[in-house]
Amino acid sequence: MVQDNVCYDITIIGGGPAGLYAAFYSGMRDLKTKVIEHEKELGGKVNVYKEKTIWDVGGLPPTSGSQLISQLIKQALTFHPTIALGEQVVDIRRTDNGYFQMKTDQNRSHYSKAIILATGYGILQQTKLNIEGAEKFETSNLHYAVTDLEHFRQKHVVISGGGNSAVDWANELEPMAKSVTVVHRRHQFGGHEKFVTKMRHSSVDILTPYAIDDVKASPDGCCIEQVTLKHCESGYCQWRKADAVLIHHGYQPDLSFLDHHPLGLQVEERRLYTSHQMETAASGIFAAGDISNHPSSIPLIAGAFTEASLAVNAAKLYIHPDADRYARVSSHNNRFKQHN
Ligand SMILES: Cc1cc2nc3c(=O)[nH]c(=O)nc-3n(C[C@H](O)[C@H](O)[C@H](O)COP(=O)(O)OP(=O)(O)OC[C@H]3O[C@@H](n4cnc5c(N)ncnc54)[C@H](O)[C@@H]3O)c2cc1C
Numbered sequence: 001m002v003q004d005n006v007c008y009d010i011t012i013i014g015g016g017p018a019g020l021y022a023a024f025y026s027g028m029r030d031l032k033t034k035v036i037e038h039e040k041e042l043g044g045k046v047n048v049y050k051e052k053t054i055w056d057v058g059g060l061p062p063t064s065g066s067q068l069i070s071q072l073i074k075q076a077l078t079f080h081p082t083i084a085l086g087e088q089v090v091d092i093r094r095t096d097n098g099y100f101q102m103k104t105d106q107n108r109s110h111y112s113k114a115i116i117l118a119t120g121y122g123i124l125q126q127t128k129l130n131i132e133g134a135e136k137f138e139t140s141n142l143h144y145a146v147t148d149l150e151h152f153r154q155k156h157v158v159i160s161g162g163g164n165s166a167v168d169w170a171n172e173l174e175p176m177a178k179s180v181t182v183v184h185r186r187h188q189f190g191g192h193e194k195f196v197t198k199m200r201h202s203s204v205d206i207l208t209p210y211a212i213d214d215v216k217a218s219p220d221g222c223c224i225e226q227v228t229l230k231h232c233e234s235g236y237c238q239w240r241k242a243d244a245v246l247i248h249h250g251y252q253p254d255l256s257f258l259d260h261h262p263l264g265l266q267v268e269e270r271r272l273y274t275s276h277q278m279e280t281a282a283s284g285i286f287a288a289g290d291i292s293n294h295p296s297s298i299p300l301i302a303g304a305f306t307e308a309s310l311a312v313n314a315a316k317l318y319i320h321p322d323a324d325r326y327a328r329v330s331s332h333n334n335r336f337k338q339h340n
Helices: 017-028 044-049 065-079 134-139 164-173 193-200 301-319 334-339
Strands: 002-013 033-037 082-085 089-094 100-104 108-117 123-126 156-160 179-183 205-207 210-217 224-231 237-241 244-247 251-254 271-273 285-287
Touching: 002 017, 002 100, 002 301, 017 033, 017 044, 017 065, 017 108, 017 301, 033 108, 044 065, 108 301, 134 210, 156 164, 156 210, 156 237, 164 179, 164 193, 179 210, 285 301
Parallel strands: 002 033, 002 108, 033 082, 108 285, 156 179, 156 244, 179 205
Antiparallel strands: 089 100, 100 108, 123 251, 210 224, 224 237
16 A cells, blocks of 8 residues: 555635635644545536636635635645645544544555544535437537536537426537537426526427436537437427437435445534534544534535634644644735735
């Protein structure tokens, strides 16, 4: 097993908004910090909606997901934390000297005095289109996320799904696409009422209760050119021309490393019990962001920031019991002198 024997003060598992802000705040508290992220890129779930506009982060004008990610990363790197990308933590245990050892799927071990779990609901696996061989079109026109709106301009777009994402993208793509068809297994949509109404009153062609039953490849076999849509009750089939197919069937979160409740962590409905100070049931392990479950938690980016600073402050006190309870405000903090 490859070892990284350096023992960090804080290791943050997860590089989404909570983990990135924790990395910044941890540097502000003069703690040697590492972030371990399963994906090859930072940003967490915001990567799923990079092109969407985020309105509800205090002090920020409406900002795209990708802009928010790049600003979060820039801020997180202020105090030069170590970043380990492409590694999934699969096991946590306490060492004989009371520190923590984290093992990853890359056969590496990481060591830390304290841990902040910022894993969100876990590693998100997109629920794939359940049609044999469909995966070969993922490099052409079968999409699970919108990374560039221009891919859809003047195209016949078929969207499958009935949640917020499917409805939002139907509304967003409708003015620029040649046509938008939404296919959903149920008559009811799970998206916000206001946006469902907007979609229903637009030119979007809505087919319910329908599901994509088959895809027909172009003559050269490299992309989808047609989808077969099957009525979920009668079995009646019809087809639509498709230049782009967008699937939003939700996510299956993988939080399996917590399944056996390592070190006594209390997992409730795939979230972790935490105190108001973001302490988990295992001393030395803290949590922040969507993973944390306490009476005041809100699964929003703004909530993740507050929880990240609380978790870092609690971790600082765990490592240095005589430390101040929280950091000196940034405007008067010596740590920033060199940056000003
Ligand atoms: C479609 C959509 C739209 C949204 N819009 C808004 C909005 O407008 N405003 C708002 O405030 N919030 C919004 N949210 C919610 C917001 O994205 C989340 O609250 C926020 O991302 C939570 O941040 P987090 O860091 O706790 O978790 P995440 O963003 O989920 O990040 C967790 C990270 O941990 C990593 N990870 C998990 N397990 C491991 C492991 N074992 N080892 C290593 N890495 C691991 C994951 O890969 C992931 O990168 C939206 C969410 C969705 C799905």
